[in-house]
Amino acid sequence: MMNHIDxxxxxxxxxxxAIGWAHALDTPLQWTKQIASHWGGTRNGMVMHWPERIKAKGGIRSQFSHVVDIAPTVLEAVGLPFPKMVNGTEQLPFDGPSMVYTFDDAKAKDRHTTQYFEMFGNRAIYHDGWVACTRHSIPWLMAQNPPLKDDVWELYNVAEDFSEANNLATKNPEKLKEMQDLFMKTAEKYHVLPIDDRRAERFDAATAGRPDLMGNRTSLTVYPGMIGLMENAFINTKNRSFTIAADVDLPNGDANGVIICQAGRFGGWTLYMKxxxxxxxYNYFGLxxxxxxxxxxxxxxxxxxxxxxxFDGGKPGAGGQSILSVDGQKVAQGKIPKTxxxxxxxxxxxxxxxxxxTPVSNDYKERDNKFTGTITKITVDVKPLNLSAKDKKQIEDEGDVDQIAED
Known part of the structure; x- marks a missing residue:
């Protein structure tokens, strides 16, 4: 790292x-972002400003509230009813109460009395001033997680111990069991189950086993002017064979510039002329x-x-052959070792x-790389994702994350 200090x-x-700074800035709360089991990963301040309605200048409200309470608060504040339908789609009811009741009464009784938390297997339940929680995984450790059943639960009376400093699990096992049961009941109600503790795999819909915007589409055509298409709004080219066919009209003299690219300096691919x-x-993680x-x-x-x-096939991230052709004639070929x-x-x-x-390649300038020819259309065709049963099992066990870190 010191070689890159400048x-x-x-x-x-x-x-x-840095991990140390993240911990320090969450003091006196435990843990950090992504560790939803503890207040250090979830607790944030919020400012409400409405001079014509909120009369308590600089007042503090300590009622338990959650991000799901914001939309109900806005609707009540402006006097709008809950929308039962939006663009023809029936809406699920809000999961939280409005916070308007706190505006005029700093000591009003809490209306949000129960709330679950879960992220990557780190989970907790809040209920009437108590929290039961378990830290399952740590985001900066690329290691296989333990079985969920082996997680150790903690218990805090946050009505008296806001920083979760005094773990009461061994002193009050009955309360802990009550809270654990409430977590499971609440998690079932809000579709948290089954708990998915995978990390990197969940970024890729096909690997994670969930639908994406492309559905079963195997071909996508894009046109000039289409920029900033985020990954979930573009056809998935990862872990499979694919082709990109660009119909172009090249100018007299040497053509330059990017025909199509995905992502940037820290990983991606680009098809361009120089x-x-x-x-x-192909840019592998900028490395x-x-x-x-x-x-x-x-x-x-x-x-x-x-x-x-x-694609070579096998586990996610394998390499493959890289081939360029013009009008059906091969003009270049190489090997991408890993993806x-x-x-x-x-x-x-x-x-x-x-x-x-940011540029995918250092071979052209940042923001000075427009294609000097004319693009009619670009069609991307992908082959189906074919992972063996063994590869799928590796994904489920998160073994691939370890291997990627080692590679």
Whole structure:
């Protein structure tokens, strides 16, 4: 890390809070973001400002409230009824009460008396001033989680111990059992079960086993001007073979610029032209770049530029063959040793005709990479996701996460 000390905080880095600082900033609460079992991972302050209605200037309200209470509060505040239908879709009832009752009475009795918490198997239940909780996983440890049944539960009287400093589980096992039973009842009511403690795999709908916006679609056509298509709004090319066929009209002189790309500096892929040559580059987490290119410039005029990836198969994140062709003639081929298995980016999407944010490749400039030719359309075709039973079992056991970290 010290080799990159001068890059820290620059556009070349993707900063995250250091673990120690995250803990320190949550003091005196336990744990941090993603650890929903403890207040350090869930408790936040909230400011309400409405001078014409809220008369208590600088007042503090300590009634238990949750993010699910915000929408009911807004509707009551503006005098609107609960919408039973929205655009023809029947709405589920709100899960929380309005907080308007606290505006005029700082000592009003709590109306939100029970609330579950769950994230990646870290879980808790709040009820009438008590919290039962269990920390199941730690986000920065790439290790296989223990069985859920082996988790150790804690018990806190947060009405008297707001920072959860005094664990009463051994002193009051009856109360703990009561709270554990309430968690299961509440989790069933709100569709939390079965608890899914996977992490990285859940970013990829196909691997996680849930539907996505593309459904069973195996082909998607995009056009110039379509930029910032987030990962869940674009066809999934991970862990499978696929092709990209771009119908383009190249100008006289050497064509330059990005035809289509996905994500950015910290992982993704890009199909682009430079000095008339067509390139494809795969960026593995910003750590390894695999670039193939035609050896001769492509002539001006209309062409179909095609990229093909032939997946090696096996576990998620395996590599494959990388092939470029123009008008049906192969112009370049290479080997991508490994691929990003579950997600390219949380904040950069697919761009047609440019690379609109951080560049996938260092071979072209940031924000100065518009395609100089004309794109008619680009069609992406994918093959079905074919994972063996063994690979699926590995995913369920999170063994792949360990292997990716080691790789």
């Amino acid at each position: 890059d820290w905080g620059s556009p070349n880095t993707f900063p995250h809070y 000095a008339g040559n067509v390139h494809h580059e 390894e770049h695999t670039n193939i290119a035609s050896s001769n410039p492509i002539a001006a005029g209309k062409h179909t530029v095609k990229y093909e990836f032939v 990003e298995p579950y997600a390219y980016s949380g904040d950069e999407g697919v761009d047609v005709g440019m690379d609109n944010e």
